[in-house]
Amino acid sequence: MTAVLEARDVSVTLGAANARKAVLSNASLALRRGEITAIIGPNGAGKSTLLACLAGLRAPDSGAITLGEVSLTRVSARERGQRIGFLPQVAEVNWDIDVATLVSLGRLPHQGRWGQSAADLTAMADALEATDTAQFASRVVGTLSGGERARALLARVLAGQPEFLLADEPLANLDPRHQFDSLALMRRVTTSGAGVVLVLHDLAHAIRVADRVVMMDSGRIVADGEPATVLTPERIAAVYGVASHAVTLADGSPGLVLSGPC
Numbered sequence: 001m002t003a004v005l006e007a008r009d010v011s012v013t014l015g016a017a018n019a020r021k022a023v024l025s026n027a028s029l030a031l032r033r034g035e036i037t038a039i040i041g042p043n044g045a046g047k048s049t050l051l052a053c054l055a056g057l058r059a060p061d062s063g064a065i066t067l068g069e070v071s072l073t074r075v076s077a078r079e080r081g082q083r084i085g086f087l088p089q090v091a092e093v094n095w096d097i098d099v100a101t102l103v104s105l106g107r108l109p110h111q112g113r114w115g116q117s118a119a120d121l122t123a124m125a126d127a128l129e130a131t132d133t134a135q136f137a138s139r140v141v142g143t144l145s146g147g148e149r150a151r152a153l154l155a156r157v158l159a160g161q162p163e164f165l166l167a168d169e170p171l172a173n174l175d176p177r178h179q180f181d182s183l184a185l186m187r188r189v190t191t192s193g194a195g196v197v198l199v200l201h202d203l204a205h206a207i208r209v210a211d212r213v214v215m216m217d218s219g220r221i222v223a224d225g226e227p228a229t230v231l232t233p234e235r236i237a238a239v240y241g242v243a244s245h246a247v248t249l250a251d252g253s254p255g256l257v258l259s260g261p262c
């Protein structure tokens with residue numbers, strides 16, 4: 001059976017004791033391998049919090065996260081690191097390391113006591129190649145531009161060849177061409193059998209690239225399904241307060257044009 005990463009009735013409350021806020025309320029979704037799922041929603045909707053729970057980085061106050069029917073709390077950190085790759089929203093690296101070393105960190109959960117294997121070296125080389133960062137391999141990460149650094153960080157996660165790749169706004173620092181390249185890369189990742197979850201703000205990318213869109217608002221999942229059925233003008237207006245209309249792009253794929261506040 002295909003392993004599923006699943007959130008069941010997950011709730012998270014945050015804030016000081018006198019100002020507790022329900023950041024996530026009874027969120028449930030099952031992520032499958034081989035699919036790109038886009039999580040969308042306005043600022044503060046709870047997208048990053050949900051992603052952190054799915055990655056095992058935040059324990060929900062109630063509900064459960066399971067990986068292949070096993071509670072994530074019972075999966076060792078090493079196995080979790082092998083099976084779930086997490087790309088955080090903040091593309092910062094606070095160490096003076098070069099890109100090749102950064103990418104090698106993505107292999108740590110796989111490494112035995114004897115250091116890097118041939119498989120590790122191949123996975124690292126493939127990740128550098130796929131993200132167009134091989135040219136920066138010997139550069140110190142801190143000297144890269146924001147977009148170059150974002151690609152190097154993606155290479156680190158790809159090097160781990162996870163079953164599920166969870167990326168929080170992975171396009172944020174990328175120029176248009178690298179955004180498309182990155183999304184094409186995510187598609188190749190799903191074709192090779194992994195599940196990809198992307199937190200996206202660009203709804204046009206979401207409708208074009210995702211197999212499934214999960215829309216969040218105020219800590220709740222308000223829609224979950226095929227992109228065109230979730231991203232309707234009515235729902236976009238209700239959740240974002242923005243007018244939109246669907247279009248068909250030159251290559252026949254679905255597109256979306258946002259025309260302003262409504």
Ligand SMILES: Nc1ncnc2c1ncn2[C@@H]1O[C@H](COP(=O)(O)OP(=O)(O)OP(=O)(O)O)[C@@H](O)[C@H]1O
Nearest residue numbers: 014015016023041042043044045046047048049050
């Ligand atoms: N430690 C905290 N204490 C109090 N509130 C918090 C804390 N961390 C997050 N929040 C709040 O939780 C809500 C959800 O945050 P989250 O980062 O999950 O939203 P998001 O949908 O990813 O937003 P964005 O699109 O702006 O990145 C926000 O209102 C945020 O202010």
